[in-house]
Structures are given as structure tokens and as C-alpha cells.
Amino acid sequence: xxxxxxxxxxxxxxxxxxxxxxxxxxxxxxxxxxxxxxxxxxxxxxxxxxxxxxxxxxxxxxxxxxxxxxxxxxxxxxxxxxxxxxxxxxxxxxxxxxxxxxxxxxxxxxxxxxxxxxxxxxxxxxxxxxxxxxxxxxxxxxxxxxxxxxxxxxxxxxxxxxxxxxxxxxxxxxxxxxxxxxxxxxxxxxxxxxxxxxxxxxxxxxxxxxxxxxxxxxxxxxxxxxxxxxxxxxxxxxxxxxxxxxxxxxxxxxxxxxxxxxxxxxxxxxxxxxxxxxxxxxxxxxxxxxxxxxxxxxxxxxxxxxxxxxxxxxxxxxxxxxxxxxxxxxxxxxxxxxxxxxxxxxxxxxxxxxxxxxxxxxxxxxxxxxxxxxxxxxxxxxxxxxxxxxxxxxxxxxxxx
Numbered sequence: 337x338x339x340x341x342x343x344x345x346x347x348x349x350x351x352x353x354x355x356x357x358x359x360x361x362x363x364x365x366x367x368x369x370x371x372x373x374x375x376x377x378x379x380x381x382x383x384x385x386x387x388x389x390x391x392x393x394x395x396x397x398x399x400x401x402x403x404x405x406x407x408x409x410x411x412x413x414x415x416x417x418x419x420x421x422x423x424x425x426x427x428x429x430x431x432x433x434x435x436x437x438x439x440x441x442x443x444x445x446x447x448x449x450x451x452x453x454x455x456x457x458x459x460x461x462x463x464x465x466x467x468x469x470x471x472x473x474x475x476x477x478x479x480x481x482x483x484x485x486x487x488x489x490x491x492x493x494x495x496x497x498x499x500x501x502x503x504x505x506x507x508x509x510x511x512x513x514x515x516x517x518x519x520x521x522x523x524x525x526x527x528x529x530x531x532x533x534x535x536x537x538x539x540x541x542x543x544x545x546x547x548x549x550x551x552x553x554x555x556x557x558x559x560x561x562x563x564x565x566x567x568x569x570x571x572x573x574x575x576x577x578x579x580x581x582x583x584x585x586x587x588x589x590x591x592x593x594x595x596x597x598x599x600x601x602x603x604x605x606x607x608x609x610x611x612x613x614x615x616x617x618x619x620x621x622x623x624x625x626x627x628x629x630x631x632x633x634x635x636x637x638x639x640x641x642x643x644x645x646x647x648x649x650x651x652x653x654x655x656x657x658x659x660x661x662x663x664x665x666x667x668x669x670x671x672x673x674x675x676x677x678x679x680x681x682x683x684x685x686x687x688x689x690x691x692x693x694x695x696x697x698x699x700x701x702x703x704x705x706x707x708x709x710x711x712x713x714x715x716x717x718x719x720x721x722x723x724x725x726x727x728x729x730x731x732x733x734x735x736x737x
Contacts, residue, residue: 339402340513342557342565343494345378345470349399351392352508359420359506363534363632368527369508372396372420373561375498377491378403380469383411385489385498386561390423397424397431406432411466413473414439415500416486417446421561425451438466440477442485460487476550478502480542482535488550495556502546503573504562505531516568524564525576526636531562532580533636537669540584547578580639587673588642590733591620595634596647597627597656602681602712607647609718610679613725614645619733621645626658631665638671643732644701645725646678646692650708653687655695656680663695672700675735677728679707679721704731 340348350373357366372388374396382404388396400406409432414422417439425447428435437457439447447453460466462477472492479486481502489498505528512518536543558566558573566573592614598604607623614621622637626648638644648659655663678692689706696703707724709717 337509337511337513339376339399342375342559342567343496346491346494346496347376347378347403348373348513348559348565349376349384349396349403350374351388351395351399353389353392354508356391360535364630365506368506370506370562371509373559373563373565374399375559376400376403377468377471377473379471381410381467382408383413383466383468383473384409385413386415386421386500387412387424387428389420393424393427397427407434409435410468411435412437413489413498414443414447415489415498416483416561417443417450418483418501419450421500422447422450425453429453438475440485440487442479443487446485462487465492478542478546478549480539481546482539482542488546490553495554496559497550497553497555497557497570498559500561501535502543502560503558503566503577504528504560505564507563509564513565514568515564515566515572518564521564528563528573528576529580529636529640530632532577533639533669534632537580537584537639537671540581543577543581547574547581583639584670585673587735588640591622591637591641592643592645592729592732593634593637593641594621594623594645594647595626595638595659595662596623597625597649597659598647599649599651599656603647603649603679606679606681606709606713606718606721609713609721610645610647610725613722613727614729616722617726617729617733619643619729626656626662631662634662635666635669635671638666638674639669642673642675642735643728644674644676645728646676647680648678648688648692649680650682650686650688653685655688655691660691660695663692663699667695667699674699674701675704675728675732676701677704677706677724679724681709681711681713683711704728
């Protein structure tokens with residue numbers, strides 16, 4: 337995509353990435369892609385807000401050169417030091433040696449550690465401003481959203497908030513850059529939720545603090561580092577982030593995330609009966625096979641829904657590994673305040689429930705009854721499983737009310 341004007345003399349100069357398979361080396365984006373949004377302000381003083389990943393160096397500098405010569409660059413604002421935002425820092429230092437890097441004190445230390453850049457770096461503090469001419473940039477410290485050095489940059493005259501990772505999402509831009517031009521906004525909102533839970537959810541309290549801090553700031557446009565730019569209804573993405581952040585301490589929506597694993601189909605067969613029981617109670621259910629669905633797609637459902645039903649057989653005296661690994665990731669992400677139950681098959685002995693109980697206790701989830709059966713389920717077992725699911729759905733509906 338060529339540079340796109342956001343406001344007079346304020347441009348998007350970002351790039352799309354449709355070749356990276358794992359964001360942060362962990363979260364799948366093969367199908368979705370991601371954008372690295374970077375912004376250029378062409379004023380008496382010329383400034384770039386955030387950079388891009390190193391794999392997009394040529395494309396990025398080509399974007400800049402369509403507007404200014406790099407030798408004219410005065411400032412590079414680094415809101416966040418993660419390498420998908422700073423990967424071309426050394427290159428831009430060589431091509432624009434007079435440009436000054438503006439960043440927080442913690443980012444200054446990281447800039448040295450990541451790239452060996454120590455000269456011509458200026459620390460900006462919370463509330464500091466830089467005058468570019470017709471445009472003024474003000475800096476707001478937002479630590480732990482989602483690294484300790486993070487800040488946001490606010491363009492005062494046009495009321496643009498360059499929010500970096502906050503209010504961002506997965507998904508390469510499909511030609512449309514702005515929320516009012518997008519024909520599939522719901523898809524980007526789903527990818528923003530997946531991004532939030534994968535990347536930011538552990539830091540939900542700092543997210544809420546940042547939202548409260550910026551609450552009185554007049555904002556016409558939210559320009560994050562990933563995903564859509566929000567100009568038609570900029571508070572929409574703020575409201576979504578606030579709702580998602582509040583799930584860290586709240587019960588979540590009425591709904592059940594049914595996560596299962598099955599070696600030979602016995603637990604899977606019971607899963608269908610349990611799911612039927614849940615659905616019969618008119619409670620939404622999201623179903624995932626932990627051996628085939630990546631955690632990045634399962635965690636958002638677990639984050640937002642108050643009930644988690646686990647179907648997992650005993651494997652070598654313990655919990656079926658793909659399910660165990662998912663629950664360990666949920667624990668790492670501090671997914672809390674969940675009502676949970678488990679069912680599963682076993683061969684010659686049990687053992688899965690013991691490990692399941694350990695994980696649930698560590699996470700502080702409220703566990704209801706379990707249901708285990710030997711080998712393949714009988715018709716009576718399936719009927720019991722259906723009733724088991726229905727009872728759990730009723731408990732989920734009443735939880736938190």
C-alpha cells in the first residue's frame with residue numbers, strides 16, 4: 337500500500353506482513369497476517385512515530401521516500417521497544433544520523449541493549465511535548481501496556497492518539513485502512529480480541545489505568561501499531577479493550593468453552609453428548625479440539641466466557657497432554673474466575689482428574705463434579721453426559737448473577 341493521509345501532513349507509512357507464521361514466535365498469523373503501522377508527520381520538523389520489523393526494511397523506507405527525503409528527518413518517536421516496532425532502528429540511524437530518537441527512560445536503556453544506539457537519544461517524560469511547527473506531540477507514559485517502557489504519543493491539534501500496541505489487533509490491512517472504510521469490521525474486532533488475550537491480557541490492570549488516564553483527552557483518531565485506524569468511532573476500540581480488561585477480574589459472559597482431546601474417539605463421543613446438554617439449556621458453547629486448535633484461538637473464548645468444560649482422557653496416569661498444555665497456558669495468562677468441570681475416558685486406571693485438580697487449584701477456578709467412564713461410553717453413559725452438560729450450563733447461567 338502507498339502512504340495514506342490521515343490528516344493534512346500526517347501519513348500512514350506502514351507495511352503489511354503476510355509471510356510471518358508466528359507473531360512473537362508463538363501466536364499463529366499465517367492466515368490473518370498483521371500490519372506494522374508507522375506514521376510520518378511532515379511539518380517544519382519531521383517526525384516518524386514507531387518503526388517496523390526488520391524484514392520489511394526496503395518497503396518501509398520506500399514509503400518514507402515518497403513523502404520526504406530521509407536526510408530531512410528530525411525525530412523518531414519510539415513508543416515501545418519490541419522489535420516489530422524497532423527492527424529498522426540501526427538502519428534508520430545510518431541513513432538519518434542527525435535524527436533524534438525520542439523515548440522513555442526505560443526505552444533508552446533497551447535501545448542500547450537491543451541495538452547499541454546511545455547517541456542522539458532524548459528521554460521524554462510523562463506530559464512532555466515537542467513542537468514540530470503546526471503540529472505538537474505530547475507524550476503519555478503507559479507502563480506495562482504491555483512492556484515497562486511503553487508510552488503513547490498524542491498529536492494535539494488533530495487529536496490523534498498514536499497508541500502503539502494498545503488498541504491494536506491482528507490482521508493485515510485489506511486495502512482499507514480506516515474503520516469507516518472497512519467492510520468486515522467484525523473480523524478485525526475478533527482479531528483484536530485474539531491479539532488482546534494473546535499479548536495484552538496479562539496486563540489488564542495497567543490497560544485499565546491507561547484508559548482512565550486518557551479518559552479526558554479529546555480524541556478524533558486512534559492510530560495503533562497493528563490493525564485498523566479508528567477515526568469514525570475511535571472510542572469503539574477503547575470500549576472493547578475496557579470490556580476485555582474487566583474480564584480479568586469479572587465473571588465473564590454466559591457461555592461455555594468446551595475444550596477436549598481424544599486419543600481414539602471415546603472422549604470425543606462423550607463430548608458431543610455433553611455439548612448437546614449445554615446447548616439444550618440455551619447456553620452458548622464454543623468447542624475446540626486442543627490437539628488441533630492452537631491455544632491462541634481457544635484462549636479468547638476462555639477469557640470472555642465464564643464456564644470451561646474440559647473433556648480429557650487419562651494418558652499415562654495423567655491428563656491428556658494437549659489439554660494439560662492449554663490449561664497451563666491459561667494459568668500463565670492469569671485466566672481467572674471460571675467455573676469448570678471435567679469428563680473423560682480411561683483405560684485400565686484413572687489419574688487425569690488428579691492432575692486436573694492440581695491445575696484448577698493453582699488457577700483458583702471453581703470446580704464442579706467430574707464424570708469419568710471406562711473405555712467406550714455406553715448409552716447410559718451418554719445420557720449421563722448429556723445431563724452432566726445441562727447441569728453445568730445451568731450452573732454457568734446462575735454464576736455471577
